[in-house]
Amino acid sequence: MRGLTAHDILRLPVRVRGIQLGRPVDLLLHPTKPQALGVDVLCGDDRHRFLPLSAAKVGPDELEASSPLVLLDLRDDSFYRVEARPLSRLRGQPVDGGALQDIVLGADWAIEELVVEGDDGRRQVPLDGIVLPDGRRRPRRAPWLPRRRR
Numbered sequence: 001m002r003g004l005t006a007h008d009i010l011r012l013p014v015r016v017r018g019i020q021l022g023r024p025v026d027l028l029l030h031p032t033k034p035q036a037l038g039v040d041v042l043c044g045d046d047r048h049r050f051l052p053l054s055a056a057k058v059g060p061d062e063l064e065a066s067s068p069l070v071l072l073d074l075r076d077d078s079f080y081r082v083e084a085r086p087l088s089r090l091r092g093q094p095v096d097g098g099a100l101q102d103i104v105l106g107a108d109w110a111i112e113e114l115v116v117e118g119d120d121g122r123r124q125v126p127l128d129g130i131v132l133p134d135g136r137r138r139p140r141r142a143p144w145l146p147r148r149r150r
Contacts, residue, residue, distance in 0.1 A: 004058060004105045005115065006036075006087050012063040014041050014051060014071075021068060022049070027103075028084035034111040034127055036103075037084055039063070040074055048074040053109045085134065093133040096125050100132075 006027045013020050022043035028050070030037050038052040049071040057064045065071060074081055092099050098118025106112040111132075113124045 003112075005102050006105070007102050009039065009058065009063060009105075012058070012061065014039070014056075014065055015062045016065050016068050020044070021065065021071065024051075024063065027087040028080055029087060029090075029103075029111070029132070031083045031085060034132065036105055036109040036111065037080065040086070041071060043071070050074045050078070050080045085132070090133055095132070096130055098123075 009027060010024045012024065014022050014024060022041040024039040025042045025048070026040040028037050028040060029035065036053055038050050038054075039056075041049050041051050043049055050073075051063070051065055051071050055066050055070040057066075072078075072080070087103065090100055091102075094100075095114060096116050098116035100114060101117050101122065102115035103111045104113035104115065104124060111127050113126055114130065114132075115122060115124055117123075
């Protein structure tokens, strides 16, 4: 799995035992750690679901989910939608003298390198010491808290 880019993952259909369930549309990153959590999958019923990368296996022509039950509904107020950093929101953000284009993943889905485009072209730089932009979408209040009465 070493050296796999987000682009590599997002081009693969999501299948369970050869049956296509959907296609990845975004990679969701841990809110504070340099690590990928899973993919936002657009399923055949036009619903978005979260596939944890720990429950998937990357093959040459598919992202194989261990079971359809591991795909979680990805509602607007879900933890992964609110707290995770979608790679799509980070692309183009300034990083290390250029704009972030992609990430390179290693063991345990840790981000090892960044693909940055700058004046000197596209290059891969080690993550060492680089802090990724936040990119999270947070509501004004936590969705699980009751609304205050005035």
